[in-house]
Amino acid sequence: MATIDLLYFARLRESLGLERERLVLPEAVSTAGALRLFLSGRGETWARELDPNKVIRMAVNQDLADPGQVLADGDEVALFPPVTGG
Amino acid sequence: MPVRVQTEDFDISAEIALLRAGNASVGAVASFIGVMRDFNDGSGVSELTLEHYPGMTERALEAIVAEAHSRWQLIDTLIVHRVGPMTPTDQIVLVVTLSSHREQALAACAFVMDYLKTRAPFWKKERTGQGERWVEPRTTDDEAAGRWRAGGPA
Numbered sequence: 001m002a003t004i005d006l007l008y009f010a011r012l013r014e015s016l017g018l019e020r021e022r023l024v025l026p027e028a029v030s031t032a033g034a035l036r037l038f039l040s041g042r043g044e045t046w047a048r049e050l051d052p053n054k055v056i057r058m059a060v061n062q063d064l065a066d067p068g069q070v071l072a073d074g075d076e077v078a079l080f081p082p083v084t085g086g
Numbered sequence: 087m088p089v090r091v092q093t094e095d096f097d098i099s100a101e102i103a104l105l106r107a108g109n110a111s112v113g114a115v116a117s118f119i120g121v122m123r124d125f126n127d128g129s130g131v132s133e134l135t136l137e138h139y140p141g142m143t144e145r146a147l148e149a150i151v152a153e154a155h156s157r158w159q160l161i162d163t164l165i166v167h168r169v170g171p172m173t174p175t176d177q178i179v180l181v182v183t184l185s186s187h188r189e190q191a192l193a194a195c196a197f198v199m200d201y202l203k204t205r206a207p208f209w210k211k212e213r214t215g216q217g218e219r220w221v222e223p224r225t226t227d228d229e230a231a232g233r234w235r236a237g238g239p240a
Contacts, residue, residue: 083223084222
């Protein structure tokens, strides 16, 4: 059973009202993309913020990740809007 | 190849002096400072708060610097990016590139800023007359970063 640490930043952190959480991955959730889909099923706000038409970036262990990236036990997974620094 | 994330302001003269101290092979110093302006997307902006992803930010900046050093003949590169609350006219970000030749230093400095804008996990929230809002990314930033792909300027 894989347990991951989830982090949320910027607009996502505010609208979800959550900065970080520890999550035991369901059997069927093995990739970053599948995780996003799973999280979008948590309720109205989650569905709206993680809507497939919205651009959300994901990072796994602090590197930008594609939806196909496979998740492993102990991973640090972050979800955030496109970056706006500089 | 120092990268720093800090709340304090920075002094470009002191940073450059330290970066190139005693190195007589440096023939070109290129730099960029990003500064907070008092307007954005048609609204006046009175305050800006910069959030980041500690740990990933430093990794991302180091990766951008490493990429710049693989593309151009650089002697050293410095990135200083501030986080926290800021007001108009404040300095936000500093990039300095050192090379023996100006073409290398200038191109690398532009590259680092273009990649920083699309790859480093910073987010800006601004206060306007209508309240607070998260800054939306610009498509021109993606285009600017895209021009450095293979076949672009080098």
